[in-house]
Amino acid sequence: MAPFGVISLEHGDTKKMKRIPPHLRWLWLSMIFILCFFYQAKADPLRKPFIFEQMTSKDGLSSEVVYAIAVKGDQIWFGTYEGGATLYDEAKKNYKAYTTKGEPMDKVDDGVSIKWKNLLSYNHVSVILPDEDRIWFGTYFYGFGGGGISYYAPQRNPPWKRFNTNGGRAKKIVSLAVDGDSVLVGSEKGLSLLDKKTEQWGGFYSTQNGLSGNFVNTILIQPHFIWVGTNGGISRLHKDKKIWKTYSEKEGLAGVAEIKSLVQVGERIWAGGLDGSLFEYDPVSDRWKRMEPTDPLRNGGIHSMTVTKEWVFVCRDNGVSMYDFSTGHWESLTASEGLLSNTVFCAAEDKNSVWFGTDKGASRLVLAP
Numbered sequence: 001m002a003p004f005g006v007i008s009l010e011h012g013d014t015k016k017m018k019r020i021p022p023h024l025r026w027l028w029l030s031m032i033f034i035l036c037f038f039y040q041a042k043a044d045p046l047r048k049p050f051i052f053e054q055m056t057s058k059d060g061l062s063s064e065v066v067y068a069i070a071v072k073g074d075q076i077w078f079g080t081y082e083g084g085a086t087l088y089d090e091a092k093k094n095y096k097a098y099t100t101k102g103e104p105m106d107k108v109d110d111g112v113s114i115k116w117k118n119l120l121s122y123n124h125v126s127v128i129l130p131d132e133d134r135i136w137f138g139t140y141f142y143g144f145g146g147g148g149i150s151y152y153a154p155q156r157n158p159p160w161k162r163f164n165t166n167g168g169r170a171k172k173i174v175s176l177a178v179d180g181d182s183v184l185v186g187s188e189k190g191l192s193l194l195d196k197k198t199e200q201w202g203g204f205y206s207t208q209n210g211l212s213g214n215f216v217n218t219i220l221i222q223p224h225f226i227w228v229g230t231n232g233g234i235s236r237l238h239k240d241k242k243i244w245k246t247y248s249e250k251e252g253l254a255g256v257a258e259i260k261s262l263v264q265v266g267e268r269i270w271a272g273g274l275d276g277s278l279f280e281y282d283p284v285s286d287r288w289k290r291m292e293p294t295d296p297l298r299n300g301g302i303h304s305m306t307v308t309k310e311w312v313f314v315c316r317d318n319g320v321s322m323y324d325f326s327t328g329h330w331e332s333l334t335a336s337e338g339l340l341s342n343t344v345f346c347a348a349e350d351k352n353s354v355w356f357g358t359d360k361g362a363s364r365l366v367l368a369p
Contacts, residue, residue: 050337051365052364054363055078055364056361063081064359065081069357072135077128079126086098098160099119100122120160121162121163123139124147125137127176136149139173148165168189170192170194188215190205191228212228213231215230216229218261219262222264224238234247256273258273260272270305275301277290295331297321309325310325312325320332320339339358343360352366
């Protein structure tokens with residue numbers, strides 16, 4: 001018997017074929033062809049050679065170091081280093097930069113740019129998070145007076161709203177998440193909670209309250225838990241009981257210090273370490289297990305991970321590791337295949353492509369040309 005997707009006439013099959021009425025043979029062959037076509041398309045959603053489109057400052061990016069990408073409808077937002085945020089409208093094919101460089105965009109703003117009210121909190125945009133009626137931005141500032149979070153709501157006038165830094169605890173932002181009416185803000189000092197309705201700061205967590213580390217790199221929301229990956233490992237907050245649990249070597253996290261990314265992959269959670277290690281969480285045993293990817297990039301440091309319907313994209317400092325759900329196989333994506341750079345900070349999916357943010361601009365991998 002030939003495998004599915006391969007037409008084979010074995011001994012005796014030719015006689016069976018002859019027994020099919022001539023006017024129905026074309027229909028039988030057509031059905032086999034269609035089944036083979038769809039099977040191959042499902043098994044190989046990323047066909048080589050890869051088709052890439054590139055975006056740099058020559059095209060409209062406000063900076064070529066792209067730390068964050070977020071998609072909302074036809075709008076693609078890019079968070080950059082020193083260049084603020086760039087909005088690319090796929091429908092209109094135009095770009096707009098929101099930055100505190102040069103002259104202010106609003107007449108009410110003047111003086112020192114980090115004190116402008118109707119714009120981003122700062123030009124180093126480290127994270128972008130789409131919400132129902134707005135887009136949240138986290139910025140990273142090293143000095144005094146800048147940094148923190150802002151949101152952009154086009155229905156408002158003015159559309160930008162910036163927040164104070166919660167007493168300096170939400171200044172260098174590295175992660176954001178929305179959980180109902182709360183915005184969770186991860187910084188180098190811990191985890192701050194902002195009430196969306198009142199737009200006031202609420203709770204705050206650090207190592208003194210149960211976190212594994214103060215540098216909150218990543219946040220994952222579940223119905224009953226809040227997971228955070230820090231420079232000290234992984235912690236989980238039980239929402240109702242308000243109790244933190246820290247996972248360490250005893251729970252399977254052996255040989256990893258800093259966690260850069262947490263993502264939901266089916267019923268499991270994947271954790272990516274700064275050193276390139278990958279772990280998978282089993283909710284039944286409440287333990288982590290080290291994963292063993294087979295792609296050649298598996299030792300590269302991890303910046304972030306993105307999950308789509310067909311793939312998990314692991315953004316590393318030496319390219320992108322790709323896990324295919326349909327086959328269970330690992331593949332790799334580097335500059336030799338079409339990326340602008342092997343230093344890949346982030347990824348985001350739109351209607352028919354995946355965007356990658358690098359230190360040389362943004363690369364768009366076309367899935368359905």
